[in-house]
Amino acid sequence: MKIQVIQGDSFWYYSQLSGIPLPLIIASNQQLNPNQLMIGQEVSIPGYQAVAYTIQANDTLWSIAQSNQIPVDLLLRINPNVQPTQLQIGQTISLPQRITTPIITDVNNYTYEKMVTDLQRLIELYPFIQQQSIGNSVLDKEIIELQIGSGSRQKHINGSFHAQEWITTPVIMLFLNDYALALTNHSPIRGLDMLTYFETNTLSLVPMVNPDGVNLVINGAEAAGSQQDFVLSLNNGNTDFSGWKANINGVDLNNQYPALWETEAARKPDSPAPRDFPGYEPLSEPEAIAMADLARARPFEIMNAFHTQGEVIFWGYQGMEPPASETIVQEYSSVSGYEAVQYVDSFAGYKDWFIQEFRRPGYTVELGSGMNPLPISQFDEIYQETLGIMLATLYM
Numbered sequence: 001m002k003i004q005v006i007q008g009d010s011f012w013y014y015s016q017l018s019g020i021p022l023p024l025i026i027a028s029n030q031q032l033n034p035n036q037l038m039i040g041q042e043v044s045i046p047g048y049q050a051v052a053y054t055i056q057a058n059d060t061l062w063s064i065a066q067s068n069q070i071p072v073d074l075l076l077r078i079n080p081n082v083q084p085t086q087l088q089i090g091q092t093i094s095l096p097q098r099i100t101t102p103i104i105t106d107v108n109n110y111t112y113e114k115m116v117t118d119l120q121r122l123i124e125l126y127p128f129i130q131q132q133s134i135g136n137s138v139l140d141k142e143i144i145e146l147q148i149g150s151g152s153r154q155k156h157i158n159g160s161f162h163a164q165e166w167i168t169t170p171v172i173m174l175f176l177n178d179y180a181l182a183l184t185n186h187s188p189i190r191g192l193d194m195l196t197y198f199e200t201n202t203l204s205l206v207p208m209v210n211p212d213g214v215n216l217v218i219n220g221a222e223a224a225g226s227q228q229d230f231v232l233s234l235n236n237g238n239t240d241f242s243g244w245k246a247n248i249n250g251v252d253l254n255n256q257y258p259a260l261w262e263t264e265a266a267r268k269p270d271s272p273a274p275r276d277f278p279g280y281e282p283l284s285e286p287e288a289i290a291m292a293d294l295a296r297a298r299p300f301e302i303m304n305a306f307h308t309q310g311e312v313i314f315w316g317y318q319g320m321e322p323p324a325s326e327t328i329v330q331e332y333s334s335v336s337g338y339e340a341v342q343y344v345d346s347f348a349g350y351k352d353w354f355i356q357e358f359r360r361p362g363y364t365v366e367l368g369s370g371m372n373p374l375p376i377s378q379f380d381e382i383y384q385e386t387l388g389i390m391l392a393t394l395y396m
C-alpha cells in the first residue's frame with residue numbers, strides 16, 4: 001500500500017507504525033532518498049493492502065484505528081485527502097490490512113500468463129521484490145528474473161528449462177511468496193529468521209526459463225502461434241504435448257551449453273524434436289543465451305536448476321566442481337531426503353557449463369518422483385521437500 005509523507009516523517013517512523021522491518025521499507029522505495037523525504041511524496045509500505053471502509057454514525061478516525069488495532073498516524077497517512085474532523089456517514093476511506101496468507105493458491109496448469117498475473121500482485125504487495133527481463137523467448141515472451149534481498153551474496157534458482165517439468169515454476173513462485181510473507185510478518189520458516197538472509201543474500205529467481213514450451217504443454221498447439229504446424233509435425237500430429245521438453249523450435253535448452261556439447265550432439269537427435277535435440281550449435285536459442293548471459297553478469301555463489309523427476313541432486317562435472325559443492329549437496333540431501341549423485345553420463349546442461357565456466361557450486365535438482373509430467377497432486381509434497389533446499393541455498 002502507499003502512504004503520503006507528512007512533516008517530520010522518516011522511514012524509521014513508518015517501520016514503527018506498520019511493524020514492517022526497516023530494511024524492507026528501504027528496499028521497497030529505492031527511488032526515494034530516505035534522508036530527504038518530501039511532504040506529499042508517496043511511500044510504499046510492503047505487506048499491506050488498502051481496503052475500503054464506509055464511515056458509520058459516531059465513527060472517528062481514532063475509534064476506527066482503535067477497533068482495527070491500527071495506529072491512527074498510519075490511518076492519517078493512508079487517507080491524505082480525508083479531513084479527520086469532517087467525516088461523513090457513507091464516506092469511504094482506506095484501511096490498512098496486513099497480508100498474512102499466500103496469494104499464490106492456484107498452482108495447477110501454471111502457464112506463463114498465470115505466473116505474470118501472480119507476479120504483478122506479488123510485486124504490488126511486496127515492492128522490495130525486483131523484477132526484470134533477461135531476454136525474450138522465440139515467441140517473444142519476456143524471460144523474467146526476480147531478485148529478493150539486499151545482501152552481497154548472490155545465489156540463483158531456476159525452473160522449467162524443460163517444458164513438461166513446469167511444476168518447478170510454482171514451487172519457486174510459492175517460495176518467493178512464503179519468503180515475502182515471513183519477512184513482513186516476522187514469522188520464521190522452519191525456525192529460520194528470514195530477515196537475516198534478506199540482508200546477507202540477493203536471491204535471483206528465473207521461475208520459467210522456457211515459457212513457450214510450458215504454454216505448449218499446458219494449452220496445446222494453439223499456444224505455438226505461427227509455429228503450430230511445425231510443432232504438430234515434430235509431435236507426429238499428436239495434439240497431446242505432455243511429453244514435450246524442448247523450446248518452441250524443438251531444441252532441448254538443457255542440451256545447449258558448450259560443455260562437451262559435441263559428445264552430447266553425437267548421440268542425440270540431429271534435427272528438431274520434442275526432446276533431446278541439442279540444436280545445430282551450442283547456444284543457438286534465445287532462452288539458453290539469456291541464461292548464459294545472466295550467469296556471466298552475476299557472481300552467483302550457488303546455482304540450482306530445478307527439474308523433475310527422480311529425487312536426486314546432480315552436483316559434479318568432470319571434476320571441475322569445487323570442494324564446497326560436496327558440502328552444500330550433503331546439506332541439500334539431508335534436508336530433502338534426495339540422493340546426491342556426483343556424475344552422470346549427460347553433458348551440455350546448464351549445470352555442467354556453470355561448473356566448467358565458473359568453478360562454483362551448480363546443481364541439477366530432480367524434484368519429485370513418478371512419470372513426467374508429474375501430477376499436480378504431488379505439489380505440496382514436492383514443495384515441502386524442495387523448501388529445505390531453497391532455504392539451504394540462503395544459509396549455506
Ligand SMILES: [Zn+2]
Binds near residue numbers: 162165
Ligand atoms: Zn529436465
